[in-house]
Each structure stands twice: as C-alpha cells, then as structure tokens.
Amino acid sequence: MDTILCLCKGIKKYEIIDTIIKGAHTVDDIKEKLGVTSGLCGGERCKTSIEYFIEQYKDYKPSQEEYVYNRMDTLVCFCKQIKKSDIIDAINDGYDTVDKLKEKLNVTNGVCIGERCRENIEEIIKIHLKK
Numbered sequence: 001m002d003t004i005l006c007l008c009k010g011i012k013k014y015e016i017i018d019t020i021i022k023g024a025h026t027v028d029d030i031k032e033k034l035g036v037t038s039g040l041c042g043g044e045r046c047k048t049s050i051e052y053f054i055e056q057y058k059d060y061k062p063s064q065e066e067y068v069y070n071r072m073d074t075l076v077c078f079c080k081q082i083k084k085s086d087i088i089d090a091i092n093d094g095y096d097t098v099d100k101l102k103e104k105l106n107v108t109n110g111v112c113i114g115e116r117c118r119e120n121i122e123e124i125i126k127i128h129l130k131k
Helices: 013-021 027-034 047-057 064-070 084-092 098-105 118-130
Strands: 004-006 075-077
Touching: 004 013, 004 047, 013 027, 013 047, 027 047, 075 084, 075 118, 084 098, 084 118, 098 118
Parallel strands: none
Antiparallel strands: none
C-alpha cells in the first residue's frame, strides 16, 4: 500500500521515515540500517527523495498514537495475518466496529480470540474515524 522509494531494494517510504524518526539523520545512516542506495542505481533514483525526507522528519517526534496509526503495513491481527491497511480499507467501506471488521476480515477470530489485537483495532477505528 505504501510507496516503494528505493526501487532496487524494494524499501518503502514509511520504512525510511520510520528510520529517520528513530534517529538516522544521514543517507549513510539509513543505508546502514536498510540498505538504501546500495542497489544497481547506486542511489540515483532515491537519494534526493531520502534527503528530502531526512529534512522533513529529522526533528519530528510523533506521539505513540500517531506512530502506531501511521504504520500502514503493520500486522495488527497476527493470528489471521491482517495488516492495518486492510483494516483501514474496510473502515472506509463502512465496517467501523470490531464486530463488523470480524465479519469482513475475520479479525479477532484466531487462536488468541482477539486478546492480542482487539485493543489495537479499537484504537485504529477511533483514530481513523476522527480524521
């Protein structure tokens, strides 16, 4: 769902931004952590964009709520392997409660019966409906 920024290595934009937020403030720092600019193009296609995101996010400190919400490819329901992006797509289609999401995506219906994911799903619903 998120844009691939480093095409050679298949590294997504959110991974780069997340790495910057966690303290990587140079292209070399990010290269060390993720491998950006080490593909066939040597950074010709992605380096300028990475530098832009470093400038934009180097001083950004999200709240825990924002941090969790902004991670679109994060697995939320581990038992059923359901990503946050799947949940948000379903919320946009009108499935705006845990029970409705259970109907659509089968969340909270795995081995843990929602013990590990229900609270996160409720938080995603709450935050997304505020937007």
